[in-house]
Amino acid sequence: MIRFNCDYSEGCHPAVLEALVRTNMEQTPGYGEDAHCERAAALIRTACAAPEAAVHFLVGGTQANFVMIAAALRPHQAAVCAGTGHINVHESGAVEATGHKVIAVPGTNGKISAAQVRALVENHWDDVTHEHMAQPKLVYVSNPTELGTIYSLAELTALHDLCREKNLYLYLDGARLGYALAAAGNDLTLADVARLTDAFYIGGTKVGALFGEALVITNEALKEDFRYIEKQRGAMLAKGRLLGVQFETLFTDGLYLKISRHAVDMAMLIRDACRAEGWEFLVESPTNQQFPIVPVEALKKLGEKYAYSPWAKIDGRREAVRFCTSWATREEDVRALAADIAGS
Amino acid sequence: MIRFNCDYSEGCHPAVLEALVRTNMEQTPGYGEDAHCERAAALIRTACAAPEAAVHFLVGGTQANFVMIAAALRPHQAAVCAGTGHINVHESGAVEATGHKVIAVPGTNGKISAAQVRALVENHWDDVTHEHMAQPKLVYVSNPTELGTIYSLAELTALHDLCREKNLYLYLDGARLGYALAAAGNDLTLADVARLTDAFYIGGTKVGALFGEALVITNEALKEDFRYIEKQRGAMLAKGRLLGVQFETLFTDGLYLKISRHAVDMAMLIRDACRAEGWEFLVESPTNQQFPIVPVEALKKLGEKYAYSPWAKIDGRREAVRFCTSWATREEDVRALAADIAGS
Amino acid sequence: MIRFNCDYSEGCHPAVLEALVRTNMEQTPGYGEDAHCERAAALIRTACAAPEAAVHFLVGGTQANFVMIAAALRPHQAAVCAGTGHINVHESGAVEATGHKVIAVPGTNGKISAAQVRALVENHWDDVTHEHMAQPKLVYVSNPTELGTIYSLAELTALHDLCREKNLYLYLDGARLGYALAAAGNDLTLADVARLTDAFYIGGTKVGALFGEALVITNEALKEDFRYIEKQRGAMLAKGRLLGVQFETLFTDGLYLKISRHAVDMAMLIRDACRAEGWEFLVESPTNQQFPIVPVEALKKLGEKYAYSPWAKIDGRREAVRFCTSWATREEDVRALAADIAGS
Amino acid sequence: MIRFNCDYSEGCHPAVLEALVRTNMEQTPGYGEDAHCERAAALIRTACAAPEAAVHFLVGGTQANFVMIAAALRPHQAAVCAGTGHINVHESGAVEATGHKVIAVPGTNGKISAAQVRALVENHWDDVTHEHMAQPKLVYVSNPTELGTIYSLAELTALHDLCREKNLYLYLDGARLGYALAAAGNDLTLADVARLTDAFYIGGTKVGALFGEALVITNEALKEDFRYIEKQRGAMLAKGRLLGVQFETLFTDGLYLKISRHAVDMAMLIRDACRAEGWEFLVESPTNQQFPIVPVEALKKLGEKYAYSPWAKIDGRREAVRFCTSWATREEDVRALAADIAGS
Incomplete structure (x- = not known):
């Protein structure tokens, strides 16, 4: 997971x-x-x-x-x-x-x-x-x-x-x-x-x-x-x-900001992958939390491999969820997620 | 007052x-x-x-x-x-x-x-x-x-x-x-x-x-x-x-309920007087508090003689207010108010 | 009582x-x-x-x-x-x-x-x-x-x-x-x-x-x-x-102080009655609360007629109690208490 | 220090x-x-x-x-x-x-x-x-x-x-x-x-x-x-x-108790050093906190090298203080302290 x-x-x-x-x-x-x-x-x-x-x-x-x-x-x-x-x-x-x-x-x-x-x-x-x-x-x-x-x-x-x-x-x-x-x-x-x-x-x-x-x-x-x-x-x-x-x-050598940027970069990759699928967002976020509205069948498949936060029911077919990145997020994991989103 | x-x-x-x-x-x-x-x-x-x-x-x-x-x-x-x-x-x-x-x-x-x-x-x-x-x-x-x-x-x-x-x-x-x-x-x-x-x-x-x-x-x-x-x-x-x-x-001889009824009776007189003027109500109340929506000029005149509670601005011409009665309300005062409402 | x-x-x-x-x-x-x-x-x-x-x-x-x-x-x-x-x-x-x-x-x-x-x-x-x-x-x-x-x-x-x-x-x-x-x-x-x-x-x-x-x-x-x-x-x-x-x-016409004085006067009568019996006091009080140390047998008798507050056990034979007076205390009641203390 | x-x-x-x-x-x-x-x-x-x-x-x-x-x-x-x-x-x-x-x-x-x-x-x-x-x-x-x-x-x-x-x-x-x-x-x-x-x-x-x-x-x-x-x-x-x-x-392999014992052992060395000087204790403690009553001139000298907690003034010549040990206390430091106590 x-x-x-x-x-x-x-x-x-x-x-x-x-x-x-x-x-x-x-x-x-x-x-x-x-x-x-x-x-x-x-x-x-x-x-x-x-x-x-x-x-x-x-x-x-x-x-x-x-x-x-x-x-x-x-x-x-x-x-x-x-x-x-x-x-x-x-x-x-x-x-x-x-x-x-x-x-x-x-x-x-x-x-x-x-x-x-x-x-x-x-x-x-x-x-x-x-x-x-x-x-x-x-x-x-x-x-x-x-x-x-x-x-x-x-x-x-x-x-x-x-x-x-x-x-x-x-x-x-x-x-x-x-x-x-x-x-x-x-x-x-x-x-x-x-x-x-x-x-x-x-x-x-x-x-x-x-x-x-x-x-x-x-x-x-x-x-x-x-x-x-x-x-x-x-x-x-x-x-x-x-x-x-x-x-x-x-707060030495700008580490705080540097690692923050990494998290945002990773989040943007997730955002772009969702957008490419035509998914809407609960809210447009430029930061490390992304709230795509995901078809339930896609979500089910993603959920087998990735942990996300359930956020809000939208309708029978779609659910809003939260994907978070952080300073620790590995690009390879994000790439994998993006690929799975694309294939969902 | x-x-x-x-x-x-x-x-x-x-x-x-x-x-x-x-x-x-x-x-x-x-x-x-x-x-x-x-x-x-x-x-x-x-x-x-x-x-x-x-x-x-x-x-x-x-x-x-x-x-x-x-x-x-x-x-x-x-x-x-x-x-x-x-x-x-x-x-x-x-x-x-x-x-x-x-x-x-x-x-x-x-x-x-x-x-x-x-x-x-x-x-x-x-x-x-x-x-x-x-x-x-x-x-x-x-x-x-x-x-x-x-x-x-x-x-x-x-x-x-x-x-x-x-x-x-x-x-x-x-x-x-x-x-x-x-x-x-x-x-x-x-x-x-x-x-x-x-x-x-x-x-x-x-x-x-x-x-x-x-x-x-x-x-x-x-x-x-x-x-x-x-x-x-x-x-x-x-x-x-x-x-x-x-x-x-x-709680002796039903006093509590008896005096409560008086208050409600008095409130109904006020309600009826407002209705007779065609005033709407913020909410329909069957109890001792009445919330008529009153034209501001009528309110101004009533305010010279009667104390009421301001409640909510409705629009430029009207205001919702509260009139309360109680066990102590004198019918003659209510009659006077009703008459003044009618004449407003 | x-x-x-x-x-x-x-x-x-x-x-x-x-x-x-x-x-x-x-x-x-x-x-x-x-x-x-x-x-x-x-x-x-x-x-x-x-x-x-x-x-x-x-x-x-x-x-x-x-x-x-x-x-x-x-x-x-x-x-x-x-x-x-x-x-x-x-x-x-x-x-x-x-x-x-x-x-x-x-x-x-x-x-x-x-x-x-x-x-x-x-x-x-x-x-x-x-x-x-x-x-x-x-x-x-x-x-x-x-x-x-x-x-x-x-x-x-x-x-x-x-x-x-x-x-x-x-x-x-x-x-x-x-x-x-x-x-x-x-x-x-x-x-x-x-x-x-x-x-x-x-x-x-x-x-x-x-x-x-x-x-x-x-x-x-x-x-x-x-x-x-x-x-x-x-x-x-x-x-x-x-x-x-x-x-x-x-606070009109000095009523507050006047009625306070009455309470203190009454308390002094009780104090004097206790002193006359040779009873000690838990504490010397010049106000409306008196804390005599009373022999238990005397206390028992007084307790049949007068309400007092138990305060502190002193020893097997004596107990400290509180007698209060107030603006409402009737002199005749205090005189009765004093007499009963004297006879105790 | x-x-x-x-x-x-x-x-x-x-x-x-x-x-x-x-x-x-x-x-x-x-x-x-x-x-x-x-x-x-x-x-x-x-x-x-x-x-x-x-x-x-x-x-x-x-x-x-x-x-x-x-x-x-x-x-x-x-x-x-x-x-x-x-x-x-x-x-x-x-x-x-x-x-x-x-x-x-x-x-x-x-x-x-x-x-x-x-x-x-x-x-x-x-x-x-x-x-x-x-x-x-x-x-x-x-x-x-x-x-x-x-x-x-x-x-x-x-x-x-x-x-x-x-x-x-x-x-x-x-x-x-x-x-x-x-x-x-x-x-x-x-x-x-x-x-x-x-x-x-x-x-x-x-x-x-x-x-x-x-x-x-x-x-x-x-x-x-x-x-x-x-x-x-x-x-x-x-x-x-x-x-x-x-x-x-x-809580693996008894580490918690093992390191606790070390602290107590170290404290006993301090206790013994104080006792050897004839110092009294505020309280006898078998644990990692020791409360010797120390002559002020000795304390002043010890304070240049060791941090302790001031605890209570005893009299003009002596003060009770606290020495703590812990799992981390190094035996060489305790030995040094004991030696300095002995020489104080």
């Missing part, structure tokens, strides 16, 4: 593994207060052109999301996101478990617009009974989205401007951020993301690391006492240097 | 007030462990034909909702309700503040159907990643709904049957329950409600009491240690007998 | 009741946005010499405590109190249910000193692993304490000064505040309390009201969005004017 | 590292549903003689503690532990952040006795106002304790029996469990721990792994839906197989 069902099927990139092996018997202080974390944070601040940013390394994406949101909000405040947002559907109510409502707005192809958020916020504050409603305070976007789409510089700028105007925080979930930055048509840089958001994380788990997410906080108000909340929520790794070592490696 | 904006503008029914005055200097134990609470609970059990039910008296509706939900659910479990459900929109995230997600389904005129809940639940359990989603466990309905509509015996039975089949709890928010029971076309009795739900509350605040809601728990599994959770959430009144005295009065 | 077991055995003071009766059929806006609440707040601001204070009316003491604490603290911050503090032992974990640790320091006769708090706080910040410990941020004191003792102006000033120095909030639980203000030897005024704390509440439930506590917030940082959190925690009474009417009455 | 300050200064045992390297490019399903986790769980069930136990792999100790406690308790229930218990002092209020009170009993040398817990629980249930207090429901012990001491079979059996009698859960934090099992005088086996507790975890982070704790749940009532709560709290690692691979290695 060749796995295209998700982008965390393998361990880590060989360079990351090598660094972990090399540093294994070093003695360092715990809890992320070691030289590796320090260097990794410095590299990330440079990559983000954000010399004042606080950088914290957490273990996973759900964790990064709810720890940041819990740290940012007062009890009556809510996070606003697309209906498809990861915090809304696939984190088992993690944000709510910290006491905060998640307010979903419909979204389009996984994205929400500044106009939608504006309408929601203005409606809240216009209402005489606003005290009876959870207060929208933080806007959550993921880039790429859960549907593989990406935000443009203009779109993110509009969200940023709105958040400044309405006194909201803008938070970006970058679980697959590398794959957005590497996408054709992307016009956002890491520095843009750092400049336009109050906090965001750079995903490692899905982009070359064994595990780990680098949370970058640029808004001064969100920095205070973050490590307490990290600890309280079980997000402070005892051997924190493992995260430092990994991000140090990923 | 004559107030029709809500159903809690006045104090309490004279008979309730008289009972409070009469018992004022009695010495009783605190926290609801007095003879008045005992008698009120017995009267309610009888009215509900539920001799084994646990009856607890809480101060307000939001409180009753989140205390009951917090008592019923494990951390990963969610409450399912209509998008218009009070817990979803007008309780400032109270349920989420206890750690639980509220999953909204669209609903029709404030109601949700067994079929809608079935689809949601089956979709949850069919999904291989269900552990990544909050688990639907409790179905919340309000009767009458926030839009004044009511559930039929058939509809509530269908929800009950589904909840049994799927191992869900069915919880009914009866903030205005009297007004549903008194509505034309209603075919539900208190005994039906008790039999078909796992827990529900009989609203006092909006139906004759100064404050207070009688929570009736029929499901044995939901009874254990409820008073701890009540206390923990600030819902255990020190002078609990105040609640006992009020419900004792409301 | 004549009840001395607690100070909430009766309803409310006749003047309060009369006001409730008089205003019963008034129509007012809900949720505390009525003229009675406005007037009551103004009276309280005047009594506290705190013209800028925010005044909110809540239903009960546990509620006032956890709503204020939840509003004040970030997730990793803790409340510090005496081991006997109400939030630590008799609120079913209400503060913890909002996510915050309660850190208990031993205390003496129910009180904590500035020196104790200083040691705790300095120890926290000195520790290199302070991020691994809940951060002390709010100091909770009750006055009178749960043991009937009171803070002096000097003691409260010392706590205030420390809290300023260490950037802590000082919060005072005044469930029985009137009885402290009326105690012999008390040198604190309401204005002192308002000046020296960041927030405190004036208890109504135990001092003349049917229910209700007036929360006074003087620290600007604690005022923002308080009503959201009040609503979220079920603490915003629909017919808020009931609280306004009661506090309006209690 | 040679580090003896904690037992997580290095990466992982070479055998664990080798297994991670060997399996790095395997493709597996995520979230712990892979063959490595399956095998590791089977090995652990065998080692525990608990064929029906549920085994879950979590990332860290704080996380394991609060996820298990949140899964086990209803909102009003509390965990009982020693005052020195990790959940009480060094987890930043993590348990409270899930809504539960931690009730500390004094403890002796980090341990609590069945008699102490019995007194607490009986006092709770005897009290007429028990509903006003958080309900003790889960007993938390750590073995070894935070002070390096260990529970005997008799002690743990007594706690188990009491918990059965009083309907409490017994939960054991085994962050350093290997070091207890390897201690001289220990008479507990893994099978005993599994049999006597309702749940416990086998620490990996401090005993040979990069990170990871194996939670073993033997009580059927605690198994249901655990993975939901794991996910909700950010404790479900995407590449769960990393945990499986590590524990698979640690």
Whole structure:
């Protein structure tokens, strides 16, 4: 079985593994207060052109999301996101478990617009009974989205401007951020993301690391006492240097972007193979997740050899599925898949 | 200004007030462990034909909702309700503040159907990643709904049957329950409600009491240690007998239903006056809340004399508003309003 | 049975009741946005010499405590109190249910000193692993304490000064505040309390009201969005004017203090009767709660006629109990008790 | 600087590292549903003689503690532990952040006795106002304790029996469990721990792994839906197989116990060196943590070469500190330390 069902099927990139092996018997202080974390944070601040940013390394994406949101909000405040947002559907109510409502707005192809958020916020504050409603305070976007789409510089700028105007925080979930930055048509840089958001994380788990997410906080108000909340929520790794070592490696010599590009290239091969068969897509994605709508008989045959994620029933004859690539995807496997798609 | 904006503008029914005055200097134990609470609970059990039910008296509706939900659910479990459900929109995230997600389904005129809940639940359990989603466990309905509509015996039975089949709890928010029971076309009795739900509350605040809601728990599994959770959430009144005295009065000689009928009668006068003007309604309501769509110029004139709740913009010329009646509404005020509607 | 077991055995003071009766059929806006609440707040601001204070009316003491604490603290911050503090032992974990640790320091006769708090706080910040410990941020004191003792102006000033120095909030639980203000030897005024704390509440439930506590917030940082959190925690009474009417009455013509004095006078009669018998006290209390250590045979006889609260076993022959008086205590009942103590 | 300050200064045992390297490019399903986790769980069930136990792999100790406690308790229930218990002092209020009170009993040398817990629980249930207090429901012990001491079979059996009698859960934090099992005088086996507790975890982070704790749940009532709560709290690692691979290695050929023994042997060398100097100990510990009371001038000299944890001021001339060993401690480093102690 060749796995295209998700982008965390393998361990880590060989360079990351090598660094972990090399540093294994070093003695360092715990809890992320070691030289590796320090260097990794410095590299990330440079990559983000954000010399004042606080950088914290957490273990996973759900964790990064709810720890940041819990740290940012007062009890009556809510996070606003697309209906498809990861915090809304696939984190088992993690944000709510910290006491905060998640307010979903419909979204389009996984994205929400500044106009939608504006309408929601203005409606809240216009209402005489606003005290009876959870207060929208933080806007959550993921880039790429859960549907593989990406935000443009203009779109993110509009969200940023709105958040400044309405006194909201803008938070970006970058679980697959590398794959957005590497996408054709992307016009956002890491520095843009750092400049336009109050906090965001750079995903490692899905982009070359064994595990780990680098949370970058640029808004001064969100920095205070973050490590307490990290600890309280079980997000402070005892051997924190493992995260430092990994991000140090990923942010040396442009490795993070380089391996992201490979994943996108592989995804484009799958996309092209599907297109050649005349298959439609649930959504057009320029990143490592592809959502073709596949005839069920073709799917059955492919399923014998390849793992994919079922996504949505379309009609009796077709089903939308997800194929993922990653830094680890082997071109020969993709070529095999493409050939089998062609022959299906 | 004559107030029709809500159903809690006045104090309490004279008979309730008289009972409070009469018992004022009695010495009783605190926290609801007095003879008045005992008698009120017995009267309610009888009215509900539920001799084994646990009856607890809480101060307000939001409180009753989140205390009951917090008592019923494990951390990963969610409450399912209509998008218009009070817990979803007008309780400032109270349920989420206890750690639980509220999953909204669209609903029709404030109601949700067994079929809608079935689809949601089956979709949850069919999904291989269900552990990544909050688990639907409790179905919340309000009767009458926030839009004044009511559930039929058939509809509530269908929800009950589904909840049994799927191992869900069915919880009914009866903030205005009297007004549903008194509505034309209603075919539900208190005994039906008790039999078909796992827990529900009989609203006092909006139906004759100064404050207070009688929570009736029929499901044995939901009874254990409820008073701890009540206390923990600030819902255990020190002078609990105040609640006992009020419900004792409301459930003597059918007072609760009698005063509910008055409110509905008064609402029907308002409805008829609007209909006579040819005004449409946002939703057809047989209960004490009426949602006419009113020309803005008429509304402006009415607003000088009467308080109403703004509800929804319809178009440039018309606005949907809410007029409420209650046990306290004076017929002369309603007649005046009707006359002014006619003349508008 | 004549009840001395607690100070909430009766309803409310006749003047309060009369006001409730008089205003019963008034129509007012809900949720505390009525003229009675406005007037009551103004009276309280005047009594506290705190013209800028925010005044909110809540239903009960546990509620006032956890709503204020939840509003004040970030997730990793803790409340510090005496081991006997109400939030630590008799609120079913209400503060913890909002996510915050309660850190208990031993205390003496129910009180904590500035020196104790200083040691705790300095120890926290000195520790290199302070991020691994809940951060002390709010100091909770009750006055009178749960043991009937009171803070002096000097003691409260010392706590205030420390809290300023260490950037802590000082919060005072005044469930029985009137009885402290009326105690012999008390040198604190309401204005002192308002000046020296960041927030405190004036208890109504135990001092003349049917229910209700007036929360006074003087620290600007604690005022923002308080009503959201009040609503979220079920603490915003629909017919808020009931609280306004009661506090309006209690703060007119010095009623609050006058009835508090009566309770203290009655308690002193009980104290003197016990002393005359040579009974010791668990703690010397100048307020409405008395904790004599009573021979078991005397207790048995008294228990046939009078309700008291068991408090602590002392030895095989004696037991510490609590006798409470209140605004409602009848002198004839106290005289009867004193006579029976004398004859025991 | 040679580090003896904690037992997580290095990466992982070479055998664990080798297994991670060997399996790095395997493709597996995520979230712990892979063959490595399956095998590791089977090995652990065998080692525990608990064929029906549920085994879950979590990332860290704080996380394991609060996820298990949140899964086990209803909102009003509390965990009982020693005052020195990790959940009480060094987890930043993590348990409270899930809504539960931690009730500390004094403890002796980090341990609590069945008699102490019995007194607490009986006092709770005897009290007429028990509903006003958080309900003790889960007993938390750590073995070894935070002070390096260990529970005997008799002690743990007594706690188990009491918990059965009083309907409490017994939960054991085994962050350093290997070091207890390897201690001289220990008479507990893994099978005993599994049999006597309702749940416990086998620490990996401090005993040979990069990170990871194996939670073993033997009580059927605690198994249901655990993975939901794991996910909700950010404790479900995407590449769960990393945990499986590590524990698979640690539980093959007795590696876990073997490396634990080494740590204890090294600690005994340190202990003996201190004893030879006539230094007292804060507490007698047979495990990998040693707490000698060291003259300040000796400490200053040692501190130039060795990292230790400051623990407690004793008097002007002496300080209690902690020296930790681990699976990774090199005998040559310990010999050097011993020599320097001897010469100090």
